[in-house]
Amino acid sequence: MRKKILAGVVAGAMLVGTGFGILGGQAQAADMAVKGSERQAPPMMRGPRGGHHPMMNMNADDVAKNLHETFGVSESEVKDAISAKRDFQDIGQAAMLAKISGKSFKDVLALKTQDKNWPQIGKELGVTPEQIHQQMDEMTADRMASRGDIDKAAALALLNKGYRPHDIGMAAKLAKLSGKDIQSVLDMKKINNRWGDVAEQLGVDMGQLRPEAPQGGPQGGPPPADDEPDMDR
Numbered sequence: 001m002r003k004k005i006l007a008g009v010v011a012g013a014m015l016v017g018t019g020f021g022i023l024g025g026q027a028q029a030a031d032m033a034v035k036g037s038e039r040q041a042p043p044m045m046r047g048p049r050g051g052h053h054p055m056m057n058m059n060a061d062d063v064a065k066n067l068h069e070t071f072g073v074s075e076s077e078v079k080d081a082i083s084a085k086r087d088f089q090d091i092g093q094a095a096m097l098a099k100i101s102g103k104s105f106k107d108v109l110a111l112k113t114q115d116k117n118w119p120q121i122g123k124e125l126g127v128t129p130e131q132i133h134q135q136m137d138e139m140t141a142d143r144m145a146s147r148g149d150i151d152k153a154a155a156l157a158l159l160n161k162g163y164r165p166h167d168i169g170m171a172a173k174l175a176k177l178s179g180k181d182i183q184s185v186l187d188m189k190k191i192n193n194r195w196g197d198v199a200e201q202l203g204v205d206m207g208q209l210r211p212e213a214p215q216g217g218p219q220g221g222p223p224p225a226d227d228e229p230d231m232d233r
Contacts, residue, residue: 070139071095073105081109093118100135101125140165149173150182158182170195173209178202 064078073095081091086109094109097118101108103125111121122132141155144165150172158168163186171185174195178185180202188198199206 067092067095071099071105073098077104077106077109080106087112090118096132096135097122097125097127100127100131144169144172149176154182158186167195170198170209174199174202174204177204177208 060079060082061075063082064075067073067078068075078091078095081094082088090109090112094105094112097103098105098108108121108125111124112118137156137159141152141159144150144155145152147169150168155168155172159165167186167189168182171182171189174180175182175185185198185202188201189195195209196206199209
């Protein structure tokens, strides 16, 4: 149950675009994952080779701290919301909209009622789909930069050009291993080849691109997140 709770919190935070008409496929997938998270964690919760991301083991204090670091919201207000058994996806939605709008987390969460949905609240706060998309790109770029293969500014620039996070992540890894620049590696990926083919062209051992399974971790779980190594795409 704790894992289901945390999956809902993080899915809501990371995929707040639901209902705003952007990233519809990801939003729908996240909603399905939250409703059945005992079967499959959302993409951002997946670990290497289908293992669960460390965030799945967080307690309420850890979740509040993470949302504070990501969105700048009050840790105590988040913990109060969790204690009050507020809907977990609503907590994530409120955290994102609070950051974009400059309002407090508590005030934004209070706007959510049975008669008012998040798209309506977003419009009321003056939040645009473009702002949400930008914030999601920021989080994606931060996550990619944390892996050490590409800096945040470069990741953001490529996201803004329309490259998929998965392709950026693969190209960044291959560029680092081969000594090439990332744009030239991206240009090698065509519609009729796979990243494994690109790695072979560059003389990179494909084993270097596959994350090792954690000790004692589950095997055969969900596929990698969209920006994690997957040689078959």
